Amino acid sequence: MGLDFYTGKLADAVNWARKFSLFSYPFVTACCGMEYMSVAAPKYDIARFGAEFPRFSPRQADLLIIVGTITERQGPALRRIYDQMCEPKWVIAFGVCASTGGFYQNYSTMPGADQVVPVDVYIPGCPPRPEQVLDALILLQERIQRGEGHSQVQLKVESGHYDVPTTAIRPRTAHLPGGESGGKAPEGAG
Amino acid sequence: MSQNVLDRVKAQFTAGEILETGSQHGDEWVRVRRDAWVAVATFLRDDPATKMEMFIDLTAVDRFSTEPRFDVVAHLYSVSLKQRVRLYAGVPEEDPTVETLVSVWAGANWFEREAYDLYGVRFKGHPDLRRILMYPEFVGHPLRKDYPKEKRQPLVRRQPNSVD
Numbered sequence: 475m476g477l478d479f480y481t482g483k484l485a486d487a488v489n490w491a492r493k494f495s496l497f498s499y500p501f502v503t504a505c506c507g508m509e510y511m512s513v514a515a516p517k518y519d520i521a522r523f524g525a526e527f528p529r530f531s532p533r534q535a536d537l538l539i540i541v542g543t544i545t546e547r548q549g550p551a552l553r554r555i556y557d558q559m560c561e562p563k564w565v566i567a568f569g570v571c572a573s574t575g576g577f578y579q580n581y582s583t584m585p586g587a588d589q590v591v592p593v594d595v596y597i598p599g600c601p602p603r604p605e606q607v608l609d610a611l612i613l614l615q616e617r618i619q620r621g622e623g624h625s626q627v628q629l630k631v632e633s634g635h636y637d638v639p640t641t642a643i644r645p646r647t648a649h650l651p652g653g654e655s656g657g658k659a660p661e662g663a664g
Numbered sequence: 665m666s667q668n669v670l671d672r673v674k675a676q677f678t679a680g681e682i683l684e685t686g687s688q689h690g691d692e693w694v695r696v697r698r699d700a701w702v703a704v705a706t707f708l709r710d711d712p713a714t715k716m717e718m719f720i721d722l723t724a725v726d727r728f729s730t731e732p733r734f735d736v737v738a739h740l741y742s743v744s745l746k747q748r749v750r751l752y753a754g755v756p757e758e759d760p761t762v763e764t765l766v767s768v769w770a771g772a773n774w775f776e777r778e779a780y781d782l783y784g785v786r787f788k789g790h791p792d793l794r795r796i797l798m799y800p801e802f803v804g805h806p807l808r809k810d811y812p813k814e815k816r817q818p819l820v821r822r823q824p825n826s827v828d
Contacts, residue, residue: 547799549820581806581815582798590820 485621492536492562493615494524499535501555504542506569509601518604523611532558537614538591543571544584556591562625564618566610567593569601576600592624665690666747672713677704693750701736701753702763708740708749709768716740716749719769722776724755724783728809733757734785738765738772755785764790782807 500510513520514528521527529535532555544552556565567587570576573596575585587593594617597610617623621630670685670692681700686693696704708716720739727733732754741748755762764787765772776787777796784805787793795802802817 546816546818549818553820553822580813581811581817584818585816588822589818590822592822 486619489619489621489626493618496523496525496537496564496611496614497527497529497535498525498537498539499530499532499555499559500528500539500541501552502541503544503548504569504571506541506571506601509604509607510539510541510568513604513607518608520608520611523608523615525611532556533560535559536563538563538565539568540565540572540587540591540593541568543576543578544587544590545582546584547582549584549590552587553590562623562629564595564614564623564625565591565593566614567596568607568610570598571600573598594623666692666749669708669714669747669749670694672711673704673708676707676711691748691750693752695752695754698753698755698762701751702765702768705738705740705751705765705768708751713745714747714749715742715745718743719765719771719775720748722765722772722779724779724785724807726783726807726809731756734760734783736762736779736785760784761786761788763788766790781805784808 500507502510512518525537532538536559538556538559540552556563565587567573571578571583572587573593575583577600579585584590595610595614597606599606602610614623618626621627665687667687670687673694674682674685677696677700681697681704682694683697684695686695694704705716708714718741720741722736722738725735725737727735734755734757736753736755738751739748740751753762760783762785764776766776766787767789773791774796776790777792777794779785780787780790780793781795781797782805794800798806799819801819804811804815
């Protein structure tokens with residue numbers, strides 16, 4: 475009993491530390507990159523949220539920000555970058571192209587980066603406003619604190635400390651009024 | 665605007681190599697017989713009255729359900745004489761080949777690879793005719809009008825409902 479108490483609190487503290495020290499890897503492929511630069515620049519300043527430092531090596535990063543259109547041909551490279559990142563790790567899909575393929579519906583564009591990597595937070599917009607990106611980062615931080623990131627759940631499942639089916643992960647609107655009754659996670663997100 | 669280019673070409677090639685010429689929106693175009701493709705291009709480059717030193721663009725058009733099905737289009741420009749012309753060659757579906765322009769303008773290399781990749785037009789004598797935009801595993805030529813619009817050829821996919 476006491477052990478459970480302490481490990482639970484320790485996990486909270488660790489997650490608290492994690493959510494304020496995200497090291498991001500910007501996978502920038504398209505025009506959304508301009509808006510990403512704006513988020514990182516002093517006016518919006520993502521550093522205020524602890525996600526200050528883009529690491530241009532996936533091995534030193536724990537937050538993959540997919541900024542821009544992903545083509546089918548880029549799929550293996552994107553998956554490889556995700557696999558190279560240390561766990562636990564999180565993924566943000568920046569803009570509609572990374573989220574769903576956006577207005578591209580053709581032979582070459584992947585219909586959303588979640589076809590190859592598990593995405594924790596989706597940011598709509600073409601491109602999204604920097605405020606939306608900051609909002610997404612806060613959503614992600616809440617998710618990290620709750621230990622519900624895909625990678626965090628995966629680690630718990632592998633270590634046997636998680637007996638809830640992964641499809642029962644709360645939707646990310648759960649903290650909003652009426653969001654809990656919004657029901658199940660979107661198909662494929664769990 | 666560069667009618668003299670058309671005049672020069674028509675005066676030089678009189679054995680039926682020039683199928684049609686025209687002028688639209690201030691730009692001239694020449695439709696050549698497929699077997700005269702390289703000869704006309706070389707002439708346009710070397711003739712002192714045309715001097716098409718600069719290769720601008722090469723692509724293909726799929727005129728589905730007409731004959732010949734494909735057009736190969738080359739855009740040429742003379743930097744010194746400030747004139748431009750467009751070359752067309754019809755390419756039938758059952759034998760989608762045309763001579764390469766790499767020997768005339770080295771810059772045609774990647775453009776012909778692109779036309780091959782997306783339209784399946786083969787360029788005879790090309791030094792390295794591989795796909796340039798799509799991946800090697802891709803089957804078919806996606807800008808052909810009979811390529812299914814919704815067809816996808818993914819390289820990787822994650823398992824549905826997995827957290828990884």
